[in-house]
Amino acid sequence: MPTTSSTSTQMTTTSTTSSTISSSSMPSTANTTTSKATTSTGQITTTIRTTTATASPTACGSMTCLHAAYCWLSNDTYKCACVAGFTGSSCDTDVDECMDSICSRRDSSAACKNLYGSFNCSCSGDWTGDLCDHTKQVKDLANDMVKGGGPLDRVPELSGQNNTLAVGSMIGDAVPYVVAQLTEQERINMSWSYDEIFEWCTFEGHECNIRQDFPIWNDIPLGNCFTFNHRNMTKRFKLQRAGVGFGLSVGLRTIIKEYASWTQTAGFRIFVHDHNEDVFMESTSYCSAPGERTSIALKQNRVLRLDDPYGTCMDSSDSMPDYYYEGTYTEEGCIRTCYQKEIKKVCGCMDPSFPAPSTERYCTLDKRDCVLSFQANNNVEYGDWSGCNCIKPCDVKLFPAMTMRTQLRNHRTVEVDIYFLDTSDIQFQEVPQITFLTFLSNVGGIVGVLTGLSVVTLIEFAFTLFQALFTLITAKSLII
Numbered sequence: 001m002p003t004t005s006s007t008s009t010q011m012t013t014t015s016t017t018s019s020t021i022s023s024s025s026m027p028s029t030a031n032t033t034t035s036k037a038t039t040s041t042g043q044i045t046t047t048i049r050t051t052t053a054t055a056s057p058t059a060c061g062s063m064t065c066l067h068a069a070y071c072w073l074s075n076d077t078y079k080c081a082c083v084a085g086f087t088g089s090s091c092d093t094d095v096d097e098c099m100d101s102i103c104s105r106r107d108s109s110a111a112c113k114n115l116y117g118s119f120n121c122s123c124s125g126d127w128t129g130d131l132c133d134h135t136k137q138v139k140d141l142a143n144d145m146v147k148g149g150g151p152l153d154r155v156p157e158l159s160g161q162n163n164t165l166a167v168g169s170m171i172g173d174a175v176p177y178v179v180a181q182l183t184e185q186e187r188i189n190m191s192w193s194y195d196e197i198f199e200w201c202t203f204e205g206h207e208c209n210i211r212q213d214f215p216i217w218n219d220i221p222l223g224n225c226f227t228f229n230h231r232n233m234t235k236r237f238k239l240q241r242a243g244v245g246f247g248l249s250v251g252l253r254t255i256i257k258e259y260a261s262w263t264q265t266a267g268f269r270i271f272v273h274d275h276n277e278d279v280f281m282e283s284t285s286y287c288s289a290p291g292e293r294t295s296i297a298l299k300q301n302r303v304l305r306l307d308d309p310y311g312t313c314m315d316s317s318d319s320m321p322d323y324y325y326e327g328t329y330t331e332e333g334c335i336r337t338c339y340q341k342e343i344k345k346v347c348g349c350m351d352p353s354f355p356a357p358s359t360e361r362y363c364t365l366d367k368r369d370c371v372l373s374f375q376a377n378n379n380v381e382y383g384d385w386s387g388c389n390c391i392k393p394c395d396v397k398l399f400p401a402m403t404m405r406t407q408l409r410n411h412r413t414v415e416v417d418i419y420f421l422d423t424s425d426i427q428f429q430e431v432p433q434i435t436f437l438t439f440l441s442n443v444g445g446i447v448g449v450l451t452g453l454s455v456v457t458l459i460e461f462a463f464t465l466f467q468a469l470f471t472l473i474t475a476k477s478l479i480i
Contacts, residue, residue, distance in 0.1 A: 066092045067117065085117035105196065106189050107132035135186065141178055145365065152365075168260065173368070176220050180352030180362035184218050191224035192255070199251035199413070203228075203237055213237075220352050220362075221281050222269075231275045231327065239420060244295070247419025254290045254412050266290055268414055272298060274397040278327040280336070281353070286403055291411035294403060296418045300425040301398040310432045313394040324355050331390050338388035346374050 060071040063078035069091035071078045082091035096119075098112035103121035110132040111122040123132035128139055145152040152174055158166045179187055194211055201208035208214075214226040215233065228248055229237055239246065254266050267289040271279045279285075288294040305313040314320060314329045324340060325333040336354045343351050347370040349363035350356040363371055408415065434442075 064090055066090055083117075103132050105131070105133065105193060133190075135190065137182070137186075138178070138190070141181075145174070145178070168263070171260075174365055176352040177363060177365040177368055180220050181364065187218045187220070188216065188224060191218065192258075193224075194226075196255060197252050198226075199253055201251070202249045204240065204246050225279075229275045236275075239423065242420045242422045244417065244419055247417065249418075250416045252288075252414040252416070254414060256290070256412065267292075268416070270294070270296065270416060270418070272296065272399045272401065272418065274328075276328040277330060278325045278333060278355075280332060282332075286401070288414045288416050290414055291408050293406045293408055293415040293417070295405075296416070297402045297404070298399050298418065298420045299401070299422070300420070301400065302425055302427045303396040303398065304427065304429040305392060305394045305396075306430040306432060307394055311430060312391050314391050315394045322357075324357060329393050331392050334388075334390035338385050338390065341387075342378070342385050343371060343374055347371060 060073075060078050063071050063080065065071045065080035065082075067083060067086045069080045069082045069086065071080050073079075080089060080091045082088070085095055085097075087093050087095050094114070094116055096114045098114045098119055101112070102119065103110040103112040103123075107123055107127035109124035110127065113120045113122070121130065121132045123129070126136055128134050128136050146155045152170060155167055155170060158170070179190075182190075194214070194216070198210045198214075201210050201213070203213075213233075213235075214228055215230040217225055217227070219225055252268060254268075256266060259266055265287075267287055269285040269287055271283055271285045273279055273283065286294065286296055305311055307313050307315060314334075320329060320334060320337075322337065322341070323329065323333065324337045327333070340350045340354055340356055340360075343349070343363075344360065347363055347367050349367055350360050351371050352362040356362060
């Protein structure tokens, strides 16, 4: 980024996704057997569908497609569309899914066994799920919440009614309270990793080292975040040129099958901010959807405010006690800090939707009603909270942007280009209307005007005094 500013870009995913394996639909020419197995744990019921097919070939022209594949005509040539688990021109080759470490992406101790047309994951003691991507701790918490008398005991009933909107809203509101009880490393393991979402990255045309150049950190409501030009990096990228092709370009993939069924949108949120500032859920961001290439063209503005005695502003987070954010002071961070203090007074814990000190504990799900009640009954200005005085920072960097979107052929890929339109910036600076030196100068000028004190005036005054004294002494007029 330019020497006037280091700009951080965050690619945010959510840690609340679930992993599923979807079965491919089989053509009518295949002999299929469908079995349904239902298991129940507490109030959660899981239905597993398995589909098997005979190896009878499906022929069209001279092409023979095996393993329930179907053939289609493309440019006068027959081709086979293979079902999951097989590949090759005739779909006669078994895919070894274990080669992609599909079982150990989150559970590093998981074992993968390749089967004919499929695979099987054997999880370690702390993990569960088809891909060993869910911790047993989270599963146990989920079971406790939806069982009778639990905070989400209406979920099974609503699920039975196919009321996905109500289920999604209820679970979505509860997720931060549950996730907040985990350690940061546990939350990072639950969310998407580098290998799962990054395809490629370049900066000014040079390939990035994704793991090194994008430090990973986890935010409870946002999930895993990857920040380019993070403030803790020893290596800082500075932009040398402006324009398309001379910024940050990233290729990402979306794993649609891992989104919860009630999710309405998919993609990534891109935050552009000064590298010393933290971002919030409500911070300005740009959404990039699957199948789109999003170009973000930036400019840089800087606002400099005057502190005492000319105005009121905060120069750093050190000036505010108990500031809960690691980055530089911002008015939004101050307001959220005050909010957390007030929540603790009422509920005895802090809202998991916002950061809190490591010495404080987040509210559990049974305290959610207390938090919601506080929010409903305290629709007042934050200035009314005791000891809360949030003023604007003295130095602020802003990045107004224009966005452009184009469609990609691959509907699961997301591409993002971030660049500056020019390397200059616009600076808005407060200047004092009058300084102390200017004040003294103005006072001297006014006094000079009023009294006429000058060298010539002093000479004339002395001469007049001399003439008056001489006249009184000699009683004669001195004529010149």
